[in-house]
Amino acid sequence: MWLASLTPDQVTTLSKDNNVETIIPDTQLDSDAAVSSTITSSSTRTSSTSTAHSTPAGPSSVPANKNRAVTLQTDALPELKAMSQPDGVDVNTLAAFAHDTTGGAGITVYVIDTGANPAHSEWINMPGEKRFIFLTPGDTESDPGRHGSCVASKVAGPKFGVAKNANIVIVKLPSVLTMSSVIAALAEVGNDVSQRNLEGKAVINISIGSRVLQTDAATRDNIINAYKLFLASIIAQDIVVVAASGNSRMFGIENVNELPAIFEPDMPIIVVGAIDLEGFRTFYSQGTDAELTVSAPGDVTCAGSSGTGDVELFGTSFASPAVAGLAATLLSLDQFKTQLQVPGKVAENTKALIKSLAFSRVAGEPLVAWNGLDPQAQSSTSSTSSSQPTSSTSSSKPTSTSTKVSTTSSSASTSTSAAPTPKVLYTLDNTITAGTTSCQPTSDFQMQSQTYGFMFQVDNSMQTSIETGTSSQGYFVGSGSSTGTFFYESGGALSICGTNTGTTDLPLKFILTEAPVTPVATPKTSTIFTLNENVDVGTSTCFPTDGAGGGPGTYTFTYSVAAGTLVTIGDSSAGPRYFSGQGSGSGTMLLDISPNSLSICAQNTGGSATVLNLKITQ
Structure with missing residues (x-):
């Protein structure tokens, strides 16, 4: 592959050269990434059960735990336990995640993504080899896109990962995704596999799906065909390719429409959708039964992109790496070598x-991935473990060594329904020109005085806001993809705004929903300010944030107060308002001022006095 600036005459001349396969413009791609989990991902349904129910051609073909050395991870979260959930068993009754003791050993998983966080324990404690491949000269080991760290931890993290012993290679994409960067990433993987003799021992995970923004049909087809050609050459090297199905079902798109998942009918790509813990397709997961290979839990806790904390995210992006880890595990086992390791057929056989x-x-x-193990059927030689380094001990009855932190899990043995998906009320899919700000009014939707949920799905170069149209008033200011809630105080229309600080046109996708049942999840970060103040009934009081540290940037907040009390966070100099909510809540906000310039206000219209407890973190 060559990347060069060509004049129209040069393009015409080179196109006639028999040694040139094709010439395509290096167009920007519309990428699909996941965001912090606010809205529960469960599907709308009338009845449910969390007991596994196999299809006729289901798991009976491989007896659980047969001829496999098994380790039980007793502090595994429910979404990881689901990967070893046998037929007929409620995931909430499982005491551990059962995994192959040497699962993934000798297999390299290439994570084509935004980077990884080398300071997080999930990265530090991975026993396999860990390295980066950079596409941009002078790039660093980091995750500015806040995506790849979670993905890598779901592949091979000691706490969150499926293939505990796999080698991980982060193929770090640039901040602006282009066709040349995607093809360069595939070419780098192909070269690395060839140089290290990893044919039949390599897996690629592509969680960031993309769409071609080029409007000319012929050019668009040429671009897509070039991607397909490179991917076919990768699969021909006996590299297994796993790809997320996409998250645009929330915008009414049911079928897979992203690269590379759309190539599945013509090549053996493993396309992964997302289900909730009960096994229902999530509200965001694209793909029909014919388009999907398998699904896996999409609402996860995983490694954060900076510092040492964990984050809660949702998306098919995080179902895909769990299945990539499963592929690495199966490829590493002697039990399946004859079945899988057929030259030219490894990807097809693994799928x-x-x-x-x-x-x-x-x-x-949908069909849900299973690793073929049963944590309840372990032998006396099985070991139990937590994600922290401990000595192995024999056990015939594993018990959990940690409390569950997932808000969607339940320790009850009886089946329970997950919280219903909040109803989608309004969606926006717009394009913002580079270097400009654009606001789109919600004039075709009448707002009411109530709490709403929202989601922005945008590039990190996009600053977003929810505004009233009145100077200095609004309900949210953020950067990059985000979710949250806000309380709308009066009827009328909102304006959904985006400021594109990048150098190319970027999409802005927005969804407005009814108030979610589950609370907003925020990253686990350092506390810089706390507030504990009385708010008398019938009063409106503002509290300054004196003593808060930090400068302009993105902050998170959580608060609790009695229902009937309106809480606002705004600029103490009567500037922008960053949040408005009733009752308890949490969220994120992008500040162009120092936090000590904020003012926290509470208006108590309830029937009794209340206490406002609030914390700001960074």
Whole structure:
């Protein structure tokens, strides 16, 4: 592959050269990434059960735990336990995640993504080899896109990962995704596999799906065909490719429409959708039964992109790496070598094995990935472990060594329904020209005085806001993809605004919903300010944030107060308002001022006095 600036005459001349396969413009791609989990991902449904229910061609083809050395991770979260959830068993009754003791050993998983966080324990404590491949000269080991760290931890992290012993290579994409960067990433992987003799021992995870923004149909087809050509050459090297199905079902798009998942009918890509813990397709997961290979839990806790904290995210982006980890595990096992390691057929055979193991947890719902192990059927030689370094001990009855932190799990053995998906009320899909600000009024939707949920799906170069149209008034200011809630105080229309600080045109996607049942999840970060103040009934009081540290940047906040009390966070100099909410809540805000210039206000219209407890973190 060559990247060069060409004149129209040069393009015409080179196109006639028999040694040139194709010439395509280096166009920007519309990428699909996930965001912090605010809105529960469960599907709207009338009834449910969390007991696994196999399809007729389900998991019976591989007896659980047969001829496999098994380790039980007793502090595994429910979304990881689901990967070893056997037929007929409620995931909430499982005491551990069962995984192959040497699972993933000798297999290299290439994570084509935004980077990784080398300071996080999930990265530090991965026993396999860890390294970066940079596409941009002078790039660093980091994750500015706040995506790849979570993905890598779901592949091989000691706490969150499926293939505990796999080698990880981060192929770091630039901040602006272009066709040349994607093809360069694939070429780098192909070269690395060839140089290290990793044919049949390599997996690629592509969680960041993309769409071609080029409007000319012929040019768009040429660009897509070039991507397809490079991907075919990768698969021909006996490299297994795993890709997320996409998150645009929330915008009414049911079918897969992103690269590379759309190539699945013509090549053996493993396309992964997302389900909730009960096995229902999530509200955001694209893909029909014919388009998906398997699904996996999409609402996860995983490694944060900076510092040492964990984050809660959702998306098919985080279902895909769990299945990539499963592929690495199966490829590493002697039990499956004859079945899988057929030159020229490794990708096809691995896909077939993963699909043969999968089964629907709920009748009529997608096939869900299973690693073929049963944590309740371990032998006396099985070991139990937590994600922290400990000595192995024999156990015939594993018990959990940690409390569950997932808000969607339940320790009850009886089945329970997940919280319903909040109703989508309004969506926006717009394009913002580079270097400009654009506001789109919600004039076709009448707002009411109530709490709403929202989601922005944008590039990190996009600053977003929810405004009233009145100077200095608004409900949210942020940067990059984000979710949250706000309380709208009066009827009328909102304006959804985006400021594109990048050098190319960028998409802005926005969704407005009814108030979510589950609270907003915020990253685990350092506290810089706390507030504990009485708010008398019938009063409106503002509290300054004196003593808060930090400068302009993105902050998170959580607060609790009695229902009937309106809480606002704004600039103490009567500048922008960053949040408005009733009752308890949390969220994020992008500040162009120091936090000590904020003012926290509470208006108590309830029937009794209340206490406002608030914390700001960074």
